[in-house]
Amino acid sequence: MGREDGFLTNMLTHKLNSMLERSFPEQRVFLRSESETRYVRLTPLTQVFGFAGTTVLAGWLIIASAIVLMDSIGSGNLRDQASRDLALFESRVNELAAERDMRAAEATAAQERFNTALAQISTMQSELLSSEERVRELGKGITVVQATLRRTMKDRDAAREDAALLQAKLDGTDPDTQSINPEEIGNTVDVLSAALNNTAVERDTMVLLANLAEQNAETLQTDLRLMEEKNDRIFSQLEDAVVLSVEPLDKMFTAAGLSTKTLLNTVRSGLSGTGGPLTPIKFSTKGGVKDPDSLRANGIIEKMDRLNLYRIAAQKAPFALPIKNSFRYTSGFGPRWGRMHEGTDFAAAYGTPIYSTADGVVTFAGWSNGYGRLVKIQHEFGIETRYAHQSQLMVKVGQRVSRGQQIGAMGNSGRSTGTHLHYEVRVGGKAVNPMTYIKAANDVF
Template sequence: MIYKLNHMLERSFPERRVFLRSDNDTRYLRISPLTQLVAFSGSTIFAAWLIIATSILLMDSIGSGNLREQSGRDLVLFENRVAELAHERDMRAEEAAAAQARFNTALEQISVMQSQLLASEERVRELETGVEVVQANLRKALKARDEAEADKVQLVAQINGENGAQNGMSAQEVEATVDVLTSALADTAAERDDMVISASEALRMADALETDLRLMEEKNDRIFSQLEDAVTISVAPLDKMFKSAGMDPENLIATVKKGYSGQGGPLTPITFSTKGGMVDPDSMRANAIIDKMDRLNLYRIAAQKAPFALPLQGAFRMTSPYGPRWGRMHEGQDFAAAYGTPLYATADGVVTFAGWQSGYGRLVKIQHEFGIETRYAHQSQIMVKVGQRVSRGEQIGAMGNSGRSTGTHLHYEVRVGGKAVNPMIYIKAANDVF
């Protein structure tokens, strides 16, 4: 068979001989067609493999470069988005502070207007009393005038001799009496004219006060409408934030009220009338606004006590999320940044643990209101101690690589009632507020 194969391949691969010559002898090496075919095929296969392998390596290198560039672009976009969210959070905080300032200013204006309304009501009552007095005096003056005119008529009749014999008065006495009555009648007429002028002036002032009251009521209505809109706009996002985090707003408010049970201060009921009886509509609207502002203030206190903030400020990457990982449950969210990056408390609370704990490494635990606990693991440095009360945004340590960790990062946990929950629920819920 080999002979036949060599014979068939003779035309394409003729037999070759390689001569090896030395000083004393000459030898040759015969290369058959089959051997040449095997050598040629092997060389071709090797060259093809070399070309394909080189192409694969080049393609992989190019693809890896593109992936690295894409990852870099994604990282830049993520960092920009985080910076935008932080800027929006600061803007929302400034807007909330501005809204609180506007409300305080409006409340002061309402207090001033309340004083003005009370003074106006008192002035109206005084004018009404003055008008009644003027009218009573006017009636007396008119009555006296009528009596004087009747006496005058009687005296004139006596002068003419109609009743002279009956009364027995002399002409001089009658004339003197007429002069006295005429003078009294003139004084009464002058007093009547003065009373009429005073009554007209009092009525004009009453009309002016009614106009001022109406304009003030319209102004109050505009202020109330603006305050109602501002309070509604401020309360709605907070209400949505707590509901998105799975927290019942009513229970939160009840819990916060237990710790802040004092009364008095600016958020006390307002009364715009001193007449008693039913509460007027302005008082009801003002008290409704105060109730909403009180709710907004309680929401603000609750937001400070729940972990709605990020544990880092500045640039960072989110690595391993909450959920199953490598066959085990990963009970937190990992954040990666430079070694020593400051770590901050995400809510007001009390430090219950600050030290080394097995796989967590250097760990800080903070107990918050509403049965919530946050944990900050793998730190390089701890800056708080057990029993210390911390506020949201206060630095508690620095990022590190302690404990069971493969690189520098923060392992951040949120536990409710001792059970781990996804921290991103709180962080995402606060995106539209802070």
Template sequence: MIRQLNHMLERRLPEKRVFLRSDNDTRYLRLSPLTQLAVVFGTSVTIVWMTIATSIILMDAIGSGNLREQANRDLVLFETRLSQLASERDTRAAEAAAAQARFNTALKQISVMQSNLLSSEERVRELETGIDVTQANLRDALKVRDDAIAAQETLAAQVNGTDVSPTGVTSKDMEATVDVLASALSATSAERDAMVVDAHQAVTQAKTLQVELKLMEEKNDRIFSQLEDAMTLSVAPLDKMFRNAGLSTESLIKTVRNAYSGQGGPLTPITFSTSGHLDHDSERANGILDKMDRLNLYRIAAQKAPFALPVKNNFRYTSGFGPRWGRMHEGTDFAAAYGTPIYATADGVVTYAGWQSGYGRLVKIQHEFGIETRYAHQSKLLVKVGQRVSRGEQIGAMGNSGRSTGTHLHYEVRVGGTAVNPMTYIKAANDVF
């Protein structure tokens, strides 16, 4: 068969001889057509394979460059959005603080006006009582005067022009008595007129205070509305962030409130108003204070849950959460330069810092709400077991230790011991931080 193939190929690939000459001898190698065909085929296959491999390498390099540039652009946009949201959050906090100050000032003014109004009403009641007493005294004085005049006329008729009555009372004494009564009547009338004027002034002042109180209530209502809107805009994004991360907001608030249970200060709810019971404004104030307390608790909880990125330098995602190569990949991989700083994504306590099979150099951090984060394949560790770390604190550097094909960070989030997708928390925080 080989001879037949050589014979068929001789027309296109004639036999070649390669002579090898030495000082003592001359030899040659005979290259049959089939051998030449095998060499040509092997050479062609090698050239084609090298061409394809080179193309794949170039395409991968170009694709990696594009992904890196896209990741850099996304990071810049993320940082810009983060700065804008932080600025907006600070503005909302400043507006809420200013509105709280205006609200406290309005409450003080309303308290003073209510005190003045109560004093005016008490004065009006006192004046009305005085008028009633004066009128009673006046009626008694008029009755006494009428009785004295009748007695005088009776005595005058009895004495028939004499100065002494049968009882021994003279007409001069009767006239003196009448003059005293008339003088007392005049004084009582003057006092009554003065009290009437004072009562009219008190009523006018009370009406003026009522108008001012109405204006103050309208101003207070505007302040309440601004505070309620500010609290709604501040609390809603945080509430949405926790719900998108699959966390129970009520459970979070209960846990944080139990850990921070001190009371007192400007955020203490109002129990009773100046009138001794809760009015509408006090209920609205308590509602605002409750939202401010909820906002504060949310901010504390946000520091204790892993909503931040573990890498702040330029990086690219190389592998996500989910099945990979027939097995479950329980985290997210971030690729960057060797030695890139790695940061804690939330406040917590280091429970493991050392070498672990497969993970290489590994750091485990236990957070609140039963959440644990893991940072694997590091080149060096900067924390130790039992150390308390804060969100954004560096805990190590990126490396290639353990079961790894290149420099990267394997980042895991576990809730109650079960691995969950870390991007759930990172994406949930995009509209807040």
């Protein structure tokens, strides 16, 4: 059976060689040495296999070279595109930083306007109280002048009656004239004449004082009206300034998912014993219904109090960036490689300073498995921030830190593929997107 298979194989090989003889004639390769000469016979079938192998090898080399060349060209395009994207991103970051600085300057200007407005309101209160006091004094003076005039007129009428009676006695028309001594009558007439003259002088003086009091009252009324118009303009400017300052802060805290009512109550309760909120202004001590100026002023004070509380709250919530140097975002919040990435990654040079994004207390500072060198800071309103993969820690547990204070330096510790900062924000223990706070603050700071 084995012989028959070998015979059939030889016949098939012979036929194939015969068929390929025309295209691939048999070749012989001679190998000569010093002692003998040998040759190797290349049958047509062997040449076909060699040619096919060479062709396949050449084709494979061409295709592989094309693939490598295309991959190199594609990688170059990707690198160029990545460079352009990086340049565009850095330009955008610089614009955001400039806008943040501009917003910070506007917030400082708003604070200065707030202080100026408070000083103006205090001056207005003093001027209004002084005006009311002068008006009350003039009213009392007018009342005294009128009483004096009435008394003087009564005295004048009584003196006239006495003079008429004496004149009748002098003329002899009074039946009691005979019983009066003429010398006594003359003395009495002199006294009455002097009294009338004094009364007339006093009356003229009181009339002059009354006229002066009326003129002063008119002048004060004009001054009061001008002051009220000036106050109205100041109130309008203050109301506009306060609204323009408070509305962006309202939007910022709302965008960050914080309840403004709860936030303000928390800050207000924390001010107990440290001065407390601004107190309403009282323009009158008479009591009763408040005047419109008092209501407007108290409305401005309430908004200023809200602005002040927002300013305090902004220091206690993580609205700042943890990096002040140039950086780039390398990974955002959300699912990544089948796992939840619970923070935002910032890449920069090794040793770049890392800053606290809000006032708070350090609750952890040390090594923590995948986080590497980690700092945890507990802030107000149940907010916690985490700063991972650091190369150096500059705070310790229990230390109170302020917004913008350096807490460490960027590194590559823990489970990390390169130098970067892994930054987390947690509310009530649950991780939230840090960019929510950062973007919310871009319109204000």
